[in-house]
Amino acid sequence: MRIFSVLLWILFPGCWAVTGPGAVRGPPGGSVAVRCRYRTGYEDYPKFWCQEGGWFCSNWFHVVETQGSEAEVKRGRVSIRDNHTQRVFTVTLENLTRADAGTYLCGVQRSGFELRATVEVTVSSAVPSPNLTGRTPQAKKQPDSPSRFQPIIIYFLLLMLLKVLLFLCIVCAVIWMSIRDRRRHREMVPDRQAQELPLC
Template identity: 60%
Template sequence: MRISPILLWILFPGCWAVTGPGTVHGPLGGLVTVRCQYERGYKDYPKFWCRAGPLWCSSGHIIETPGSEAEVKRGRVTIRDNHTLSAFTVTVENLKLADAGTYHCGVERTGLLDLRATVELTVSPAVHTSTSTGRPPATTEQPSGAASTPITLSMSSNDTHALSQLSNVHFLLLFVWKVPIFLCIIWILPSLGMDRNLRKQD
């Protein structure tokens, strides 16, 4: 059975006197700020932040103001009221995964039910990026004292082309110079032998 808003207002007057963001989100290790609004008539009342329990707050208030605009800090949580804006802010630093859950931001009333708004806090885990191979990037520096590694030289296509041109030049020189000289030597040697024989005969 659904209870109408009018019936809720009659049973719990002032239940909409405090409004909050409903849901807030923060990164792991970061911070989150929650802003809750209240009606002007409650500016001098203490404002609080607590973790929601089965009925109201579990384990009391995490932090609360003394009813003034003075900032209050307790551990990783800070609260500050602004009477001009009729709003107070709660900041949670160094967020942990355990901080995720349901909270109440509200106005404390002595002898009466506290006025509160429910806020759901979510914390996202940190995302670690890595390379596709999972290996650290290679460095070009070599530590001092390390043994030298053999260096492999590679030749480009231009170097290969230059070497082939040198071999062609060597081949041409072989025919242009070396072959004629070799033929001359072969032709001269027999004539030298004949001259020696003639001299011996003389």
């Protein structure tokens, strides 16, 4: 799986323009804050928080999103605020319930390919979160499940297929224009020879 990540980074360096905590934990009835960072150049882009489902997180499925400004936007128990100076936007989930647990995406909305990071939210009273980010120092990093890479791999293969098709179309167009120019040249040569023949 790492080779696909390397290829994605080479072909699409924007894929890693957004980074998140990876996993957060909060107790039922409590709150948790998720801080996602982004690279320079995306300050004025809308930031979003949504539940993972499919390849993309379309606007219709965004739980909450900014309009590109630093103003806080709140929707129900979820709020989001962007800080252009620190290039960090914070998503706060309040009054957590068991139903809030799951895989979410924090990201930057732009036309075409979305920039995003995956965040696993766990709601459990067994290990209360001592900090806002919900990270516990004793927690071991779990290996990414293969199912998370499948949408990325499929999307990567589709993009490569489109690039190959585009390249073949360009090659065919160049060959066709070359053949057309040769035919025109051949048609013009007899006409010139006929004009140069002396009249008897």
